[in-house]
Amino acid sequence: MNFLISLFFVGAMSFTPAAPEEACICKGQEKFPTPPADQNTLFYIQRTPNTNTIIYALNFEKKDQLDADNPVHPYWIRYQEEGQKEELSFIQRNYAYGLKTEDLGNGKYELRFVSYKKLPFYLTKSSRDNQYHIHAVINKKKIEVSRVFLQIEGGSFWLPNVVCAEVKGVDPDTGVEIVERFKP
Numbered sequence: 001m002n003f004l005i006s007l008f009f010v011g012a013m014s015f016t017p018a019a020p021e022e023a024c025i026c027k028g029q030e031k032f033p034t035p036p037a038d039q040n041t042l043f044y045i046q047r048t049p050n051t052n053t054i055i056y057a058l059n060f061e062k063k064d065q066l067d068a069d070n071p072v073h074p075y076w077i078r079y080q081e082e083g084q085k086e087e088l089s090f091i092q093r094n095y096a097y098g099l100k101t102e103d104l105g106n107g108k109y110e111l112r113f114v115s116y117k118k119l120p121f122y123l124t125k126s127s128r129d130n131q132y133h134i135h136a137v138i139n140k141k142k143i144e145v146s147r148v149f150l151q152i153e154g155g156s157f158w159l160p161n162v163v164c165a166e167v168k169g170v171d172p173d174t175g176v177e178i179v180e181r182f183k184p
Helices: 003-009 090-095
Strands: 041-047 050-058 060-062 072-078 084-087 099-105 108-113 116-125 132-138 141-155 160-170 177-182
Antiparallel strands (some): 041 050, 072 084, 099 108, 108 116, 160 177
């Protein structure tokens, strides 16, 4: 169930890369669907053991004005069922996939997952394309995040065993794709 609980509580979120001899390979993700392109989608999370996907999208209060209290709206695409959109449950929103938001002014927001408050993500408008993007610093690299994938093998409902994590995005300055993998 909980990608973020597993990723964050197991200690993976220090985002420290494994030593080269311990580098991981996330398996099976080629079987996962790519969510439909949408101008409001910021990034998405996928994890084994199923293809259900959590989408993080811009949340507008008015046509061109972000909701200052909740600028990002997470929701499911339930590929394992009928591919329908579905809101996060109370537990998912408050203990795993939900976000706490702080308005930093000038259209910049700090976002922290409710399951791991140590790692900030930033919602900012890019000077490159004048669109909002999510940024994070992972392995000392600034990444414009587009996807997070977790390979889970065993464990329990609350503490799945995450054996490999992958963060995909682009360098915000050059647009060059970046993929960072690490063992939790």
